[in-house]
Amino acid sequence: MSTRRIVARSLFAVAAFTALSGLATSAWATPPLMVPWPCGTTYSVTQGHNTGSHTAEGSWAWDFGIPVGAEVAAPAAGQVRRMRMDSTRSGCDAAYANDANYVIVDFGDGTEALFLHLQANSSSLQVGQSVQAGQVVGRVGLSGWVCGAHLHFQIQNTCTSWWCQSIAASFVGFGNPGLGTPLTSDNCGAPVTCDARLNGGTTLIDELDTACFSRATQWWWDVAEGYDGHHFYTFATDAAAADTVGRWSFGVDVAGDYRVEAFIPNNEAESQQARYQLATGPQTPQSRLVNQATEKGWVDLGVYSFTNGDARFVSLADNTGENYDALKRKLAYDAVRLTWVPPVVVEPEPQPEGSDDVADVAQDQSQTDASEPSDVLSPPDLRTDAAEELTSSDVSADLGPSDTQSTVDADSGGIADPSRETVEGACGCHVASPRREDFWLGLGMGLGLLGLVRRRLS
Numbered sequence: 001m002s003t004r005r006i007v008a009r010s011l012f013a014v015a016a017f018t019a020l021s022g023l024a025t026s027a028w029a030t031p032p033l034m035v036p037w038p039c040g041t042t043y044s045v046t047q048g049h050n051t052g053s054h055t056a057e058g059s060w061a062w063d064f065g066i067p068v069g070a071e072v073a074a075p076a077a078g079q080v081r082r083m084r085m086d087s088t089r090s091g092c093d094a095a096y097a098n099d100a101n102y103v104i105v106d107f108g109d110g111t112e113a114l115f116l117h118l119q120a121n122s123s124s125l126q127v128g129q130s131v132q133a134g135q136v137v138g139r140v141g142l143s144g145w146v147c148g149a150h151l152h153f154q155i156q157n158t159c160t161s162w163w164c165q166s167i168a169a170s171f172v173g174f175g176n177p178g179l180g181t182p183l184t185s186d187n188c189g190a191p192v193t194c195d196a197r198l199n200g201g202t203t204l205i206d207e208l209d210t211a212c213f214s215r216a217t218q219w220w221w222d223v224a225e226g227y228d229g230h231h232f233y234t235f236a237t238d239a240a241a242a243d244t245v246g247r248w249s250f251g252v253d254v255a256g257d258y259r260v261e262a263f264i265p266n267n268e269a270e271s272q273q274a275r276y277q278l279a280t281g282p283q284t285p286q287s288r289l290v291n292q293a294t295e296k297g298w299v300d301l302g303v304y305s306f307t308n309g310d311a312r313f314v315s316l317a318d319n320t321g322e323n324y325d326a327l328k329r330k331l332a333y334d335a336v337r338l339t340w341v342p343p344v345v346v347e348p349e350p351q352p353e354g355s356d357d358v359a360d361v362a363q364d365q366s367q368t369d370a371s372e373p374s375d376v377l378s379p380p381d382l383r384t385d386a387a388e389e390l391t392s393s394d395v396s397a398d399l400g401p402s403d404t405q406s407t408v409d410a411d412s413g414g415i416a417d418p419s420r421e422t423v424e425g426a427c428g429c430h431v432a433s434p435r436r437e438d439f440w441l442g443l444g445m446g447l448g449l450l451g452l453v454r455r456r457l458s
Contacts (some may be wrong), residue, residue, distance in 0.1 A: 031076035031107045032172045032188035034133055036115065036153050037066065038073050042184040045177050046150055049168075053145075060166035061154035062177070066140045068149045069219050072115055073187055074105050076129045077172070081106040082162050083127060085138075088120050092147035098153075100144025102162055103137045111167065116152035117144055124208065124222045126231055134189025135210070139220065198306055199253035202339045207232055207246070215333075216245040219318070226265035231334040236271045237324045241316035246333040251310040257341040260301040260314065262334070264292050269332035273320040281307035285315075292332055304342050 017120045037043060047054060047063035054061045066072065082104045089099040099120040103125065119141025131137060149282050169174045174183055192197060194212035196205050207213045219234045262276060269292040277285040278301070288301040306312060314336050322329050334360035 003377065014307055031109070031111075033075040033080075033113075033155070033169060034073075035174065035183045036072050036075045036113065036151070037064075037185050037187065038071050038136065039134060039185050039188035041070075042182055045179050046184045048179045057156070057163055057165050057308055058152070058154060060168050064151045064153060064183075066149065066151045068139075068141055069119065070140050071136045071220075072118075072138055072140060072151055072153075073185075073189075073355045074133055074135050074137055075113055075187065076105075076107055076133050078105040078107045078112070078131060079103070080125050080127050080129045080131065080137075081112060081158070083123065083125065084162070085118070085121050085123055087143045090142040090144055090146050091118075092145070094145055101138075101141065104162060105131060105137065106158060109154055110158050112158050112164075114152075114154050114156055114162070114164075114166075116154075117141065117146050117150065119143070119221075120225075121221075121222050124224075132189055134187045152420050165413070175399040182187075194249050194251075195363040196250035197256060198252045198258060198312070198338055198340070199251060200256070200340045202337065203250060204335060205248040205250060206335045207248075207333050212249050213333075214247045214249065217243055219244045221268075223265070223268045225267050226332070227263040227335040231263075231265045231268070231332050233268045233330045233332045234318050235324055236273070236320040236322040236327070236329045236331045237318050238321050239319045244318040245315060247313050247315040249313045250338070252306045252308050252312050255306055255308045256343070257303050257305050258338045259303050259341055260288075261298045261337045261339070262290065262301055262314070263336070264290070264296050264299050265332050265334055266296055268330045269293070269296075270329040271320050271322060271331040272329070273322055274331055275315060275320060276301055277313075277317075279311065279313045279315075280304045281309070281312070292419045293329075296319045316330070334393075342381045426427075 021401035043064045043066050045062055046065040047061075048057045049061070054063075059071065065394045080103065082102075084101050087099045087101050090096055100116050101120055101122070103115045103118060103123055104112050105115075106112040115137060117140065118138040122141060125131065125137060142149060154166040156164040156166045158164065168176070171183070173186065174181070177183060180236055192211040194209075196203055196209075196212045205212050206228060208228075215232070220232050221234070223231050223233060225231065230253055232246065237243065260278060272291045272293050274290045274292050276290060278288070286304065290299055290301070301314075316331070316333060320329075320331065379408045
């Protein structure tokens with residue numbers, strides 16, 4: 001066989017293999033891929049395919065200019081096949097190539113996504129755990145062979161190692177972006193709804209509940225300690241505005257008083273001025289200061305009155321007033337618990353036994369006293385007939401004997417005047433008591449009668 005024919009056949013075989021490889025590559029990378037960071041964030045390509053360090057297994061990789069601490073997200077639904085989170089070694093040298101932290105998300109079709117150069121302990125995922133598109137899988141860090149912060153991302157064929165052969169891929173809406181291309185993520189995932197509600201019982205919101213606990217901005221670290229074995233932390237600052245904020249959201253179906261508690265872990269919780277904000281209704285949020293360095297476990301934030309509705313929350317921001325450079329105090333975010341406090345019912349004081357009977361007797365007695373005539377002497381009719389004179393003995397007989405009673409003045413002619421006062425003696429009787437003006441009135445009437453008798457006799 002001529003040399004020309006051998007070369008021709010060899011070229012044909014290479015072309016056929018290349019074509020088949022291309023078909024296989026496009027067939028394997030089946031899931032539609034979103035850009036690998038959270039919704040609404042923009043980053044650019046800093047290194048493309050088959051250039052620089054992207055050769056051999058990494059020839060179809062991208063580098064994205066993402067800063068340290070920024071989150072990265074699954075481009076499609078899959079399962080964690082392999083991960084490493086314990087390395088703190090890095091350097092701009094090939095000697096550090098095996099020191100990188102990573103997460104691999106397997107799509108179940110023979111392809112997978114590799115996230116490389118992640119921050120130590122920046123992922124709370126576990127091998128075998130399912131993830132959804134848009135779900136955070138870790139944060140960018142300085143680990144392995146790096147000369148600056150970035151995310152090395154590639155779609156690769158599934159193999160038994162973490163470093164497998166990369167393959168060509170593209171992103172929905174962006175295709176295969178080249179060097180310098182900015183990409184604004186629409187990797188928003190399926191919309192999620194927080195179902196935490198205050199309903200007259202106890203409601204617990206964990207910081208791993210992505211539907212009800214939100215983390216604003218990028219500076220977050222995971223710790224395998226706290227309530228249910230996990231919490232996040234960031235660093236406290238004295239900045240005028242917050243940079244990092246955690247919010248526990250919920251709604252209220254049963255309004256009323258609830259006791260609010262925050263769980264403070266034993267470690268990685270050092271802020272002495274953690275200010276929890278509580279939105280109990282449409283009014284301005286209330287706040288409670290907690291010293292996380294000394295208060296541990298379930299810390300009581302107080303009892304608050306919540307109104308019905310949505311958009312109720314507890315939040316914690318990093319601008320506590322503690323200087324980062326001088327103090328570097330860690331601010332912890334863990335679970336929050338809200339417990340219904342029933343209203344206090346005031347019971348009437350018990351009455352002494354028989355008190356109702358005593359009250360009835362007193363009331364009956366007062367009614368009887370009002371209906372009976374008074375025992376104060378009423379004045380007799382005035383007598384105008386001089387022949388029918390009252391004597392002091394007649395008055396004494398009517399009054400009866402008493403050491404304390406007064407007798408009618410003899411000069412009054414026995415007439416009892418209605419203007420006289422009454423006094424009460426030791427016996428409880430009421431008797432007529434003469435007054436000074438009664439004496440002169442009686443004297444005048446007596447003299448008048450005496451003159452009348454004299455005229456008749458004459």
